[in-house]
Amino acid sequence: MGGPRRASLRRGVPAALAVAGVLILAACGGGGTADDGAAANGGAGGLPSEITVMAIKDETGAVAFTGLSTLKGIDLAVEQINNEKFLGDTKLVVENRDPAGKAQTAASMVTAAIQDQKYAAILGPVASDQAAAASPIAERGKMPIVYTQSGSEGVVIGEYTFRATPPMTSYYPVISDYIKSKNIKSLGIVYNTSLPTLKEVAEKVLPSIGEQVGYEVTASVAVQMTTQDFSAPISQVLKTKPDAVALLLVGGQNPTGMRQLRQAGFDGPVLGNTAAGAGNLKPAGEDGAGMAWPTDFHPDQPGESSRKFVELYKAKYGEEPLNYAAEGYDSVWWLARAVKEAGGASRDAIKKGLDAVAAQGFDGAMGKITFEGRDMRLTGTVVEWNGTEEVLAGSAS
Amino acid sequence: MLQDLINALSLGSIYLLFALGMSLVWGTIGILNFAHGAIFMFAAFASYVIVEQVRLPMLALIVIGALVGAALSVAVQVLAFQPILQRAKDLRSGEMQILIGGIGVAAIPLAVAEEETGSNPFGFSASSYATKTYALLGFRITNTQILVVAAALLIAVAVIAWLRMSRSGLALRSLGVDPETASLMGVNRRVLGLGSMAVAGALAGFAGVMLTYHLGAITPDSGDTLLIKAFAAVILGGVGSMAGVVVGSYVLALAETIVLTQTSGLWVDAVSFGVIFAVLLFKSEGLFGRKEVRRT
Numbered sequence: 001m002g003g004p005r006r007a008s009l010r011r012g013v014p015a016a017l018a019v020a021g022v023l024i025l026a027a028c029g030g031g032g033t034a035d036d037g038a039a040a041n042g043g044a045g046g047l048p049s050e051i052t053v054m055a056i057k058d059e060t061g062a063v064a065f066t067g068l069s070t071l072k073g074i075d076l077a078v079e080q081i082n083n084e085k086f087l088g089d090t091k092l093v094v095e096n097r098d099p100a101g102k103a104q105t106a107a108s109m110v111t112a113a114i115q116d117q118k119y120a121a122i123l124g125p126v127a128s129d130q131a132a133a134a135s136p137i138a139e140r141g142k143m144p145i146v147y148t149q150s151g152s153e154g155v156v157i158g159e160y161t162f163r164a165t166p167p168m169t170s171y172y173p174v175i176s177d178y179i180k181s182k183n184i185k186s187l188g189i190v191y192n193t194s195l196p197t198l199k200e201v202a203e204k205v206l207p208s209i210g211e212q213v214g215y216e217v218t219a220s221v222a223v224q225m226t227t228q229d230f231s232a233p234i235s236q237v238l239k240t241k242p243d244a245v246a247l248l249l250v251g252g253q254n255p256t257g258m259r260q261l262r263q264a265g266f267d268g269p270v271l272g273n274t275a276a277g278a279g280n281l282k283p284a285g286e287d288g289a290g291m292a293w294p295t296d297f298h299p300d301q302p303g304e305s306s307r308k309f310v311e312l313y314k315a316k317y318g319e320e321p322l323n324y325a326a327e328g329y330d331s332v333w334w335l336a337r338a339v340k341e342a343g344g345a346s347r348d349a350i351k352k353g354l355d356a357v358a359a360q361g362f363d364g365a366m367g368k369i370t371f372e373g374r375d376m377r378l379t380g381t382v383v384e385w386n387g388t389e390e391v392l393a394g395s396a397s
Numbered sequence: 398m399l400q401d402l403i404n405a406l407s408l409g410s411i412y413l414l415f416a417l418g419m420s421l422v423w424g425t426i427g428i429l430n431f432a433h434g435a436i437f438m439f440a441a442f443a444s445y446v447i448v449e450q451v452r453l454p455m456l457a458l459i460v461i462g463a464l465v466g467a468a469l470s471v472a473v474q475v476l477a478f479q480p481i482l483q484r485a486k487d488l489r490s491g492e493m494q495i496l497i498g499g500i501g502v503a504a505i506p507l508a509v510a511e512e513e514t515g516s517n518p519f520g521f522s523a524s525s526y527a528t529k530t531y532a533l534l535g536f537r538i539t540n541t542q543i544l545v546v547a548a549a550l551l552i553a554v555a556v557i558a559w560l561r562m563s564r565s566g567l568a569l570r571s572l573g574v575d576p577e578t579a580s581l582m583g584v585n586r587r588v589l590g591l592g593s594m595a596v597a598g599a600l601a602g603f604a605g606v607m608l609t610y611h612l613g614a615i616t617p618d619s620g621d622t623l624l625i626k627a628f629a630a631v632i633l634g635g636v637g638s639m640a641g642v643v644v645g646s647y648v649l650a651l652a653e654t655i656v657l658t659q660t661s662g663l664w665v666d667a668v669s670f671g672v673i674f675a676v677l678l679f680k681s682e683g684l685f686g687r688k689e690v691r692r693t
Binding site for chain 2: 228259285
């Protein structure tokens with residue numbers, strides 16, 4: 001995921017070797033071309049009766065909570081697009097594939113999609129390691145691929161790679177107003193250094209916000225993906241007596257971090273990141289209350305397009321959507337708009353359509369969406385965990 | 398400084414609780430059980446599933462965790478490790494196959510827990526036990542931390558005493574020295590193997606429940622992370638030495654805490670594992686391990 005995702009022993013050298021193998025196979029096997037997709041889907045001159053897209057999202061494994069939620073958003077968008085006949089008589093079909101947390105599996109799936117001419121595009125994996133393995137293959141095979149999450153470098157790398165999740169670093173500054181409202185003058189930071197996104201927020205974004213709103217970073221302590229007990233790093237930070245603490249940790253580390261922070265006697269405001277969402281703070285109980293973080297979506301955020309999405313989602317699933325679902329929903333709508341804009345469903349036409357829609361921006365589940373190149377941008381919203389649920393702490397002005 | 402020492406003691410106790418069972422079977426029946434982390438996690442997960450239905454105190458969850466851990470560990474021994482050893486052409490290749498078998502077996506409880514939790518963290522917030530914090534003389538400690546430290550040390554002492562003083566413990570140790578000769582002396586390898594796996598599993602289950610209380614929550618892959626630390630603690634202390642595991646766990650935790658307090662946390666794993674590497678270079682059997690004599 002975007003950054004925050006859980007560690008796994010199953011990654012590393014073997015995965016890299018497998019991915020290298022797949023890359024070679026893709027290169028030697030003469031992966032599909034843009035024209036392949038056109039042939040399968042009726043050509044660029046008109047829309048076929050059916051457009052098939054492969055969705056590579058984790059349904060099992062360490063980031064299943066992200067993949068499953070994203071798929072709900074995708075299914076909702078597909079249903080809406082087909083029911084509303086947004087593409088006329090053309091039916092959009094999404095076929096799910098589960099890489100189960102493995103980069104080499106995701107890479108193989110991308111290769112298979114390129115070879116199979118029925119696929120017009122791919123909705124890419126949510127984990128950065130999978131996406132980084134998939135992108136070079138997609139670029140080489142000229143297959144448009146739209147990611148959600150996957151916030152690291154090396155994902156959006158060329159003409160055919162797109163991302164429907166704004167990088168956390170781009171919208172994290174929206175938390176400035178919250179910081180001012182809490183009158184924070186000093187900040188201690190505990191951050192997971194294994195993830196580039198969290199490292200950048202800790203080492204660049206938060207100090208930069210501090211210069212603007214007037215707080216000092218009194219201590220910054222790195223922890224690793226393998227860290228499970230945060231007593232020592234928290235003690236280090238609290239020795240500097242900060243007004244607030246930023247805990248920038250991955251999903252499962254957040255409840256432990258919050259619990260140990262409160263046990264260490266700190267009862268002030270805590271800044272977090274989106275990995276604390278999706279109910280991850282629930283096991284911390286009351287100790288989790290008071291953590292706030294910027295996110296790209298919250299069900300209570302203002303805006304007509306967001307409200308409409310939440311209503312549709314609740315009607316279909318009987319629950320409130322997570323940000324992952326909103327990202328999945330917007331990624332499909334970006335794709336559908338691209339097809340309509342291009343007037344064709346070949347891979348090349350979709351690529352051009354995605355660029356054209358990105359240049360205009362659109363209103364989606366996450367609000368008013370703009371793009372920087374092929375990468376999504378949003379203002380963001382600040383949410384706070386109150387001990388039982390996420391509530392809106394303040395939205396962008 | 399005192400707070401740092403308490404933190405190190407608490408962290409070392411976590412490593413010790415986890416490593417005890419792993420060291421027991423590795424040092425006696427020669428099984429390096431890579432499913433130990435999955436057993437640890439699944440025992441905690443089973444306790445979590447039950448406590449979500451029925452509000453229970455800590456003691457009840459500990460008993461459930463230990464029973465689930467023991468049952469799972471025995472099942473692994475009977476269904477996976479024993480058949481592997483029986484089919485292996487020699488003991489050495491059997492031990493190598495068990496390493497891979499352990500990794501394969503571990504994937505099953507991991508998949509079940511990931512499926513049920515959606516890979517989200519889980520904890521015992523529904524339990525009737527409440528963590529309390531005590532502030533004394535400028536440092537803070539929780540009742541759970543005290544319990545974790547006390548349990549780790551008491552269990553370590555009990556296991557050491559059992560292995561050194563009881564008949565079954567001595568028989569188990571003899572298997573670690575020379576299994577063939579021990580068998581000729583009437584030691585029942587199969588029964589003792591099952592018994593030690595049951596004890597190791599119960600210890601893993603106990604550790605799983607205690608650590609979930611201490612940390613507030615764990616994730617399905619928490620066992621994998623601790624497996625590496627426990628492996629390091631056992632190697633540092635010396636394979637086959639339970640006292641070595643105690644020292645190895647606390648030395649590892651102290652090294653990590655010192656590195657964290659003196660430098661960036663980025664170097665915690667690198668420096669602490671570097672210390673272990675250095676120990677192995679100059680004392681390859683570990684701090685308390687038996688010295689191997691090779692005759693040519």
